[in-house]
Amino acid sequence: MLSNSEFVRQSLELNLFFMRIAKEHSIFLEASFTTRDYIFIEQSEMLKKLFSNLLVETIRMSEGLISQEAISSGELVTDLTLDAERETQFYTNIEINLNITRMEAVLDMRSRSKINMNTVRMVEDLNNRAIMAAEQIAAFKSNVLQNMLSCRMFTTNYPLLIDHILREAKFYLRMLRKLQNREEFDVAREAAYQENFWNRIMAEHSKFIRGLLDPTEVKLFDTANDFGRRFDELTAEAKNLANNLGILPEVTERSLKNAVEIRDFKKQGTEGLVQCKIKSIAYPLLGDHVVREANHYIRMLKSFKQGEMG
Structure with missing residues (x-):
């Protein structure tokens, strides 16, 4: 069974990585639909906001609780992320909250935070809400893929790309559920x-x-x-x-x-x-x-x- 410290660290690191990935999947989906499928555009925008809000919460919770390896790996943000977001926002006219990237870029591990039962409960609650959000985006991607494969929808994304990001959502869910069960x-x-x-x-x-x-x-x-x-x-x-x-x-x-x-x-x-x-x-x-x-x-x-x- 995972210790409290490992449960907290692994959960926060997983969410910091995959919540941003899911937020960006929502942006790529939103940018790919034709105006005919405006309902799907609106759903993508809603998912983008959902994962953006969860990510902000996770960043605030992570100060002093994640590993230096995760911070320095370049998996959370890179030195190109801000420029890439700014240009993609310009091209698509989809609003991207650049402050989230600025927040992540200054995550610091120099002062360690102590883990108590309140911390554990907060992370458990975060994981539960992340599971619900991941289930939501997985169902949305699955619906898009089925529509594309049955020629009920056109998007500028490859069907394989939709299948690809659906598998990533399912992978995220698998990891979240294992962590919630404290599986070693x-x-x-x-x-x-x-x-x-x-x-x-x-x-x-x-x-x-x-x-x-x-x-x-x-x-x-x-x-x-x-x-x-x-x-x-x-x-x-x-x-x-x-x-x-x-x-x-x-x-x-x-x-x-x-x-x-x-x-x-x-x-x-x-x-x-x-x-x-x-x-x-x-x-x-x-x-x-x-x-x-x-x-x-x-x-x-x-x-x-x-x-x-x-």
């Missing part, structure tokens, strides 16, 4: 599960990047295509881990090496989008979003190598 993770088996999950996510990021580039960006297209191939291979390897945990260290090492490389590629691409140097139909915030997901995965892989849960 079997690190090796959890590493095998997460490497299968995140390697597939990284492969799909590569393919989305490839598909959003202008056809003239041949070099970037080829690099993205190569990353897609590499992470498809890593996903296939990770699927076999459940039956052969003995190869986990070498798969983890290869996953980490490639995750660092694709993170650097994504960061370079995001810089190019922010500086208007890359021809693409991707919003700058989407670039920063996938950088942060890679940073999260890198932190998790490093913790798995040490036999710990991040």
